[in-house]
Amino acid sequence: MTALLQVAGLSKAFGGVRAVDGVGFSLAPGEMLALIGPNGAGKSTTFNMVGGQLAPDSGSVRLAGQEIADLPPRAVWRLGVGRTFQIAETFASLSVVENVQMALLSADRRIFRFWRPAAAHRLPDALALLERVGMRAQAARPCSELAYGDVKRVELAMALAHAPRLLLMDEPTAGMAPAERLALMALTREIARERRMGVLFTEHSMDVVFGQADRVLVLVRGQLLAEGTPEAIQQDARVQAAYLGSGKLRQHAKERAHA
Known part of the structure; x- marks a missing residue:
């Protein structure tokens, strides 16, 4: 299958510290790829280089064959790269549907055309997106009134x-209850399959x-330690020793086996 995203030789140093050192991987359309590792492993640096927030010192980031490593975040977004954040970014004073309409205005490059009533902009499309993420019934509510799990769904629609x-998706389930986080990522997986995203x-x-990723990348000290299916990563002795701890991994494997 042709890769959607191809990363090769990605490196970044801050002062004398090599935060990311020669990382490479690929991502296929419709695939869920998890990037994990202990604190300081280089996850955020890698993530931000892919999204354009950081320029790499060396290496390549290709989206559908086009080099994007030297582009600013706005240009990367225009080429079809979306993002959600660890702390959900919505407009608390606006309604749920208005938040999605603001995202549609931005997508249509009409965010500064204030003479056109924003409330009328692509309302059916905004409601359709909310329907897909299970938030259509709450379209008129202010985002400030929503439970945090529902705010995350609105952010996904945006x-x-x-x-x-x-x-x-940067720590997409941070701050969520276990049932909420599994539901959000199961929904994301469904949408990824539907849209080939x-x-x-x-x-x-x-x-x-381990429940939602198709493949897992493990970073340690800025380098790619292991890559494979969730099952293979759980059994990888290097990962057990360097990151998760053999007891934790084996316990999780048992829980999945009896689920």
Whole structure:
């Protein structure tokens, strides 16, 4: 299968510290790829280089064959790379549907055309996106009144507004209850399959990683330690020793086997 995202030889240093050192991987359309590792492993640096927030010192980031490593975040977004954040970014004073309409205005490059009533902009499309993420019934509510799990669903709808080919999710389930986080990522997986949208996500919750990822990348000290299916990563002795701890991995494997 042709790769949607191809990363090769990606490196970044801060002062004398090599935060990322020669990392490479690929991501296929419709695939869920988890990027994990201990604190300081280089996850955030890698993630931000893919999204354009950081320029690499060396290496290549190609989206559908086009080099994007030297582009600013806005240009990367225009090429079809969406993003959600560890702390959900919505407009608390606006209604749920208005938040999605603001994202659609931005996607249509009409965010500064204040003479056109924003409330009328692509309302059916905004409601359709909310329907897909299970938030249609709450379209008129202010985001400030929502439970945090529902805010995350609104953020997902906003990220989908410009129909990204690649979605970057930075700790998408942080602060969520176990049932909420599994539901959110199961929904993301469904949408990724439907849209042939690749998803690269960082995550600390191993139930999410092993339950929803197609493949897992493990970074340690800026280098790629292991890559494979969730099952292979759980059994990898290097990963057990360097990151998760053999007891934790084996316990999770038992829980999945009896689920």
